[in-house]
Amino acid sequence: MMGRRSTWTSKDDDQLRALAASGENSAAIAVRLNRTPAGVRKRAMDLGVKLAGSKREVGLKAKK
Numbered sequence: 001m002m003g004r005r006s007t008w009t010s011k012d013d014d015q016l017r018a019l020a021a022s023g024e025n026s027a028a029i030a031v032r033l034n035r036t037p038a039g040v041r042k043r044a045m046d047l048g049v050k051l052a053g054s055k056r057e058v059g060l061k062a063k064k
Contacts, residue, residue: 008043016040017049025053 012033019029026037026044029051033040044051 013043013047016043016047020044020049020051023052026051 015033016029019032026040030037030040041051
């Protein structure tokens with residue numbers, strides 16, 4: 001049974017910002033913060049933080 005993940009704290013947000021600024025992608029950040037890559041991407045989007053490895057960031061289009 002999957003439970004709800006823990007709430008993001010301001011410390012988590014600060015770590016996410018720092019790791020993103022250092023060039024880490026969502027998978028690497030997820031491991032460090034013990035969260036899922038999807039959860040990290042959603043939180044980054046909510047905070048307006050850009051993550052490395054984004055297809056949009058490097059100018060590639062997603063396949064249809």
